[in-house]
Amino acid sequence: MKDTIAAISTPLGSGAMGVVRISGSRALEITLALTHKTSLKPRYAHLCSIYDGNDAIDEAIVLYFAAPKSYTCEDVCEIQCHGGVVLTHLILRLVLRLGARLATPGEFTKRAFLNGRIDISQAQAISGLIMAQSEQASKLLASQLKGRLSSFVADSREMLLRALAFSEVMIDYSDEDIPQDTLDSLSGQIEGLYTKFKEILEFSTLRNVFLEGLSLCIVGKPNVGKSSLLNALLSQERAIVSDIAGTTRDVIESSLNLDGQVVKIIDTAGIRDSRDKIEGIGIERSLEAIKESEIIIAVFDSSEALDKEDYSIIQHLSGLNDQQRLIIVFNKIDRESKIDFKILEKDLKAQEVLKVSAYDLGLILEFKEALSRVVQDFAIPKGEVFLFSEYQINIIKTILDALLLAKDKLLKCELELFSYHIKEVLDTLALLTHPYDVDEMFTHMFGEFCLGK
Secondary structure, three states, X not given: OOOOEEEEOOOOOOOOEEXXXXXXXXXXXXXXXXXXXXXXOOOOOEEEEEXXXXXXXXXXXXXXXXXXXXXXXXXXXXXXXXXXXXXXXXXXXXXXXXXXXXXXXXXXXHHHHHOOOOOHHHHHHHHHHHHOOOHHHHHHHHHHHOOHHHHHHHHHHHHHHHHHHHHHHHHHOOOOOOOHHHHHHHHHXXXXXXXXXXXXXXXHOOHHHHHHOEEEEEEOOOOOOHHHHHHHHHOOOOOOOOOOOOOOOOOEEEEEEEOOEEEEEEEOOOOOOOOOHHHHHHHHXXXXXXXXXXEEEEEEEOOOOOOHHHHHHHHHHOOOOOOOEEEEEEEOOOOOOOOOHHHHHHHOOOOEEEEOOOOOHHHHHHHHHHXXXXXXXXXXXXXXXXXXXXXHHHHHHHHHHHHHHHHHHHHOOOHHHHHHHHHHHHHHHHHHHOOOOOHHHHHHHHOOOOOOO
């Protein structure tokens, strides 16, 4: 914490701008040496030349944030130079030569936490915000960054402290019966808190969906029009379309943005019995995609009667879990229909059943609208607390176990044990926002951040 640290805070490449960030007691001194300035006005953009000795190497915007009004609560300087790999590295080397140390991953945010600028829930939100792949994830993380989780923890702690205080008082008067209405009220509060934490846990199991995007796979036997549907959804020729069965021999991945949610679309190899070794590998990957995707689009050719390959696919789809969504698509509806629609609707539980033609724009638009409705099933209700860290999720699981035990002891009027489990909840709850474990835990946690953050 006594060192002055520095790092490049922007991705390296051919971008228009690069940022070198410096934090610590010598940040201003080092920046003044680089710019040949005698002073910098805090929170003001300065146009400065950057010098290597007496040679000017760039012209940059320099910002100075005086402690404690900075990201880390220390003196912070940012040099916004022209982009590129060479120039940003050159400026960083000059900063290090003047006495700064290269920051470790996440060290800027670690200092912000240790200096009281943010709590641990906000630090986790910053990490997730950088990785978020959807608008919904960004908004959820932004709300957590503003302290939504911290506020929820504070409210929960207040209720638990009241329950603990009541229990401690009643222990002192153990010879008196607890009024039934008081017991019911306290039990209801514990049950309500348990329900809320359980909802948070259930929402948070979908964290990878919001960070990385929903996975959607298109499955069906060969030559039912899966690749044509993919191309129609993306409005581009992403997959090869051919009348020859088995053209797609491997999975093809693309991305589509639906109402701010990123959907990774996987066009799979046609599922059938095949002796072709390469096609067989593609079919194995198709079956794996069914297990791993949140949304499955099962495509059937409406111009043909169901055959054993179709029934094999139906069997694979019958084992979907409760968190997966199925869309049945009867393709080639522009041709004479020979399929028995009712059989499929009876054998498979689908959220949407559609009749489309990959070459009918109106039907494709209806298909996209139906897909958007299914995507909304994965939306988190506005205002909900959401956890993106495995560390936080494990804490919630511990809290749930302790709350169940506390409620059980309360109903049995075993107040000493009730108080013990409430204290356990309070201690565990503190880990969500203000953990007090050893510094090695912080190093491991913040080490997942990128350099310069």
